[in-house]
Amino acid sequence: CCTVDNFRIDLIGPPQSPWNMSAANVFVAAFEQFQGLEMDLKIVKDAFFTRLKTLKQDFKLAKKPKNEQKSRNTQKRRQMRKRTLFTQRYDIALQDPCLQRHLELLGRLGVDRMSSDESDEEDGSGPVFRVRRPNWRAPIVGRWLQVFDSVNLKRRQ
Structure with a gap:
């Protein structure tokens, strides 16, 4: 789906869409390489999807009227x-x-x-x-x- 240099996530489809699953794998591999540590990849992937859910909520909220955004904030x-x-x-x-x-x-x-x-x-x-x-x-x-x-x-x- 994407590479480290051209990283993209799908904010419209479900968090566990095939695209986002592939993006998660790219992220986990890059994160492990960047940290230079052997890590529990499941924990890193779970953290990725947790963050993705927040990004999706923020994206949805940004499309709503300003008064609704203010109320939610x-x-x-x-x-x-x-x-x-x-x-x-x-x-x-x-x-x-x-x-x-x-x-x-x-x-x-x-x-x-x-x-x-x-x-x-x-x-x-x-x-x-x-x-x-x-x-x-x-x-x-x-x-x-x-x-x-x-x-x-x-x-x-």
Whole structure:
């Protein structure tokens, strides 16, 4: 399908199309040669297809109207902030002996059950974030999660 010098992927067809399978083989061989290491080629190929899926999503999104692109990017940033918040809380629980007993419950809450936020760009100095507590979540759970945030803040000082 392609060569290292003329590398092309198919962003319109399915990720595992014959063209992309061939491109993956070209990529894996070139990557292994570039790194100069013997690697698990299945891992490299899986990483290639994971990246290809992201590129296909970005390509699809780029063809949509600007307001739809902006909305999707806002959702992605919000999800990333939730993931970061969860990871911080989980890491603090791993490090703090008093919080380790809460790891299982925190893990069961997961990323999607962290507080969300909305941002406004009111005064031009940057976004202002408003925390949105999920309607289903009891206020006591929010206070419980604030303990993790307080410990994190204290450790950073």
